[in-house]
Each structure stands twice: as C-alpha cells, then as structure tokens.
Amino acid sequence: MKNTKTAELSDAEEFENINSFDQVPAGMSLILKRLRNLEAIIENMENNSQPKDLKAPITSITELAKFLGIARCTAQGLKNSGRIPFIQFGKKLIIDPDKVLISLNGYMPPKRKKRSTVPGQQTPK
DSSP states (O other), X not given: OHHHHHHHHHHHXXXXXXXXXXXXXXXXXXXXXXXXXXXXXHHHHHHTSOOTTOOOOBOSHHHHHHHHTSOHHXXXXXXXXXXXXOXXXXXXXXXXXXXXXXXXXXXXXXXXXXXXXXXXXXXXO
C-alpha cells in the first residue's frame, strides 16, 4: 500500500510540474494511467458485488399469484395462513421470491374440482 501511495504522490508531483505545451503528452499519459487504474478498481468492485440474477421483491398479491401461477384468492389465502413469509408496512407488501419457493418446498394448493353446469349431472373424474 505504501508503495502505491508514493507512486501516486510522484504522479501528482509530475502532473503539477507540467507547465508548457511540450509536456502535455506526458500529462496525458499520466491521466490515461490513472484512468486505467480507476477502471480496474471499478471492474474489481463489480466482480465482487452481489450476483445479478437476484429476483426483484414481490410487492402485491397479484404479483405473487402470477409468480406462483395460481389464482389471486389462493395467493391471498397462502399469505394469510402464514405459509408465505412476508413483510408489511401499512399497505406496502414485500415478499422475497426465493423465500416463497423455499417455504412452499414443492407444496401447491389442491386444485378445485370443476362443477357441472347442468343441474343433476356429475362431472367426470
């Protein structure tokens, strides 16, 4: 660390000593060198950041229903029963999609049987 600081100081001193057009190319090379160092630092920070495939939080029952592929009332029932972990501040709802999948762990609500439209006729099984 100490060596890089002394190198930065010497670069700064060299940059301050540029006082004529003849020394502009040297100043530009110092600027380009610092720019490359900054780009390397930024790239390193981006590579060490969190993965980019994080899912956005679910903020409504409708979004939850679409995410799970179920009816809105079923999604509301799962939330109300406590099967879905959520945080709620007033009307603001926040649901983590990954926690939803973990909490359900393969569980899907049973599908309703279709009702016959003709009175007295049973639906085939």
